Amino acid sequence: MILPVIMAGGNGSRLWPLSRQLFPKQFLKLHSDDTMLQSTVSRLQDIEHQPPLIICNEEHRFVVAEQLRSAGLNHGQILLEPVGRNTAPAIALAAFNAVNQGQDPLLLVLAADHVIQNTDAFTQAVEQAATLAAQDKLVTFGITPTHPETGYGYIKAGVMESNSAAVEQFVEKPDLATAQDYLQSGNYFWNSGMFMFKANVFLDELKQHRPDIYSACQSAMNNTSSDLDFIRIDKTAFELCPDDSIDYAVMEKTAQAMVVPMNADWSDIGSWSALWDIEEKDDNGNVCHGDVLNVDSRNSYINAQDKLVATVGLDNVVIVETKDAILVADKSKVQNVKDVVNELKAQGRSEVSEHREVYRPWGKYDSLDDGNRFKVKRITVKPGARLSTQMHHHRAEHWIVVTGTAKVIKDNEEVFLTENQSTYIPVGSVHSLENPGMVDLELIEVQSGGYLGEDDIVRFDDKYGRE
Template identity: 65%
Template sequence: MLLPVIMAGGSGSRLWPLSRSLYPKQFINLASDKSMLQETIARLSGLEHQAPLLICNQEHRFIIAEQLRQQRVTHSGIVLEPVGRNTAPAIALAALHAIKDGDDPLLLVLAADHVIQNQDAFRQAVNNAISSAEQGMLVTFGIVPTAPETGYGYIKQGEVLGSAFRVAQFVEKPDLATAKEYFISGTYYWNSGMFLFKASRYLAELKLHRPDILSACEASMSGARLDLDFIRLAEDEFLQCPDDSVDYAVMEKTQDALVVPMEAGWSDVGSFSALWEVSSKDEDGNVLVGDVISDQTHNSYVYAQNKLVSTVGVDNLVIIETKDAVLVANKDKVQDVKNIVNQLKGLQRREWEQHREVYRPWGSHDEIAEGERYHVKHLCVKPGEQTALQMHHHRAEHWVVVQGTAKVTNGEKSYLVSENQSTYIPLGSAHRIENPGKVDLHLIEVRSGNYLEEDDIVRLEEYGIGY
C-alpha cells in the first residue's frame, strides 16, 4: 500500500505578499476553496493508501495541524525539521519512520504546493508507476511539457520499460533556445519533484551515494520524541545533516531511475504569472479575486484581501492587496518579487516574515490599530482552547468580548466575561483567556503602556505558544 509523504516546507517568497515565511503558499487558498496542502491530500482520493506522513518546518506545525483538522484528515505523523536541509534528508526521515515497525511501504513523495488540474490523470500516472516501484525501481514523474519553459529542470527519456522510461539524463533549467529544442523533440519532460519508490530502496541508494546524509538522519530519528501529534527530531544531530536535493543525492546517481509521464495540468505555481495561467479568467483575460472592480483592464491578476481594489486602463499587471502590503508588478517581471523580499529582510521589516493576522495553536490575533502608547488587536480563540498563563512588565490590557464567552484568569481570580462585557488586566497581573464554549470567541484587546512589543511577556505556564 502507498504511504503518501507530503513535503510541506518552503518559504514561498515568489508569491509575496500573499505568501510569507511563516505562512507560505502551501497553506493559502490559491486555486480553489482549499489550501494547496489540503488539495494535495484530497487528490489522493481514489488511490489505495495509508494516512499521509507530513514533513514540515517546526514553525508551521500548528498551521498544518489546523488545516488537517478542518478537513478531518488523519495522518501517520508530522515530522518537524528544526532547520531546512532540502529534499534528500526530508525523504530519508520519512523512509526511516516508515520502516521502524518492520514495514516497507511504497513512498509516494509529493510537494504540498503544486496545482494538478486533472486528478484522474494524476492517479493514473501513479498507478502506472506502482509495478516498477514494487520491483525496486526509483520512479519520478515527468510532466509532459506544454511550452518551452525555462523555469523547470528537465528529464530526458531513455529505453521504454512498460508504461515508464529509463531516465537517460537529468538536465538543469535551460535557456530559451535549448528549451525550445527539448519541447520540439518530444523526449523531454519537466521535472515535477514527485517520486514513488520503496522506503528500503531509497535508503539503500542513499547509503550508497550519500551515507553522511543517512547517518545524520538516523541519529536525529533515533533521538526523536513525540510532542502531541508531532515528531520532534534530535536537533543537534539533524543540524549536522548536509543540505542536498533528492535529485543530486540519489536520482542522478542511481542505475535504477525511471520516469513515468504525467499529463495532468500540473504547475508548481512558482510565480504570479503561473498562478494566472492555472486560474479561471474572464472575457478580458483577467483573474479577479475578492472585492475588485475593473474597467478597460486586460490579462491581469488582481487580488483584494481587505479593501476594494479598482483598476482602469491597465494590461498585464499583477496587483495584490493584503492587510499590510500592496504589490504592483508587470506580469513579465514577477520572478523578481523575491528582490522585494530581500530588501524587506535587509530593512528588518516584519512584512517579509508574517502577515498582520498571526495564527496560533489557540486561534489567531490581528492588529487593528497602533499608536505610540496603544495597540488594538482582534483575537479569536477556538472552542476549548486557551492562551498561555502570562504577565507583562510594561503594559496593561483591556478586553472587550464581541462574540462568545471568555473564561478569564486575572491574578488570583477566575471569572466569565460575556458578549458586550469587558475586563481590565493591570500591569504585572498573571492572566490568560480560555474559550469554554462551542463557538469561536472573539474579543478586542487594547494594550496601553510605555512599551508594547511582543517580547514584553513572561510565560508562567506553557500551553502551546502564548502570545
C-alpha cells in the first residue's frame, strides 16, 4: 500500500511578503482557491493510498491541522520536527514511524509547496513508480523540461525503457549555456524533489551511506509521544542529527536509483516570476489578484491583499501588497527577494516571521494599531474554541464584542457578553475567553500598560497543549 509522506516544512523566503516564517508558502492560496498543502493532499484522490502522513515544523502544527480540517481532507498523523534538518532526516522519521508500527509501505514523498496542474499525468507517473519501488528501487520523478531553466537541479537519465531509466547523475543548477545543452540532449530532467520507495529499502540505503543520520533518527523515533493527531519525537536526539538532503545523503550514492519522467505542468513556485509564468494573464501580459487598477502596465505580477494598488506605465515588475509590507521588484531579479528577508532578520524585524494577522489554534488576531503604552487588536474566536486560562503581569485589557457571544471567566466570575457589551481585565487578573456559540466571535481588544509583548502571558490551562 502507498503511504503518502507530505513534507510541509520550509520557509519560502523568495515569496516574501506573503510567505513568512510562521506562515510560509505551503499554507498560502497562490494558484487556486485551495492552499498549496490542501492541493497536495487533494491530488491524491485517484491513487489508492493510506491516509497521508504530514511532516511539519512544530510551530506550524495548528495551521496544518486546521487547513486539513477546514477542507475536509482525510489524513493520518502529523509528525512534528522540533528543528529543521533537511529532507533526508525528515523522510527517515517517516520511514521509522511506519516500520515501528510493523509496516513496510511504499512511501510516496511529496513536497507541500508544488503546483501540479495535470493530475492525470501525476497519477500515471506514481503508478509507474510504484511498480519499480515494489522491486526495491528508489524512484525519483524527473520533470520533462520545457525551457533551459537555471533555477533547478537536473537528473541525467540512462537509456529509457518502459518509461523509466536508471539515474546516471544528479547535477547542480547549471548556467544558461549548460541548461540549453541539457534541454537539447533529451536525457536530462528537472529534479522535482518527489520520490517513491519502500520504507525499509530507504532505511537500508541510509544506514549504508549515512549511518549518522540513520542512528540519530532511530534514536529520535524510539522515544515519541502523541497528543491529538500529533507525533512528537525526542528533541535532544534529533537536534544531534546532521542536516542533509535526500539527494546528497542517498540518491547520489545508491546503485538502485531510477527516474520516472513526469510531464504534469509542474512548478515548485520558487519565485514570484515562476508564479507569473503559470498564471493566466490579461491582454497586456499582467497577472493581477485583488483590487488592482493598471494604466498602460504590462508583463507584471500584482497581488493586492488589503488595499487598492494602482500602476501607471510599468513593465516587467512584481508588486505584492500585504497589511504590513509592500514588495516592488524587477521581475527578472525576484530571486534576490531572499536578500530582503536576510536584511529584515539582521534588523530583528517582525515582518520576516509573521503577518499582522496571526493565526492561532482557536482562531486569529489582527493587530490594528499600536503606540506608546497601547495596542488594539481584532480577535476572532472559532465556534467552540477557547483561549487559555491566563494572566498578564504588565498589561490590562478591554474587550468589546462586535459579533457573536463571549463567555468570559475573570477571577472565578463567569459572565456572557453579546454585541456592544464589554468587560475590563485588570493587570494580574486570571481570565479566559470562550466562544460558546455557533458563529465566529469577533471582539476588539484594547491593551494598555508598560509592556505589551506576546510573551507577557502566564498560562494556567490550555486545551491545545501550549506552555
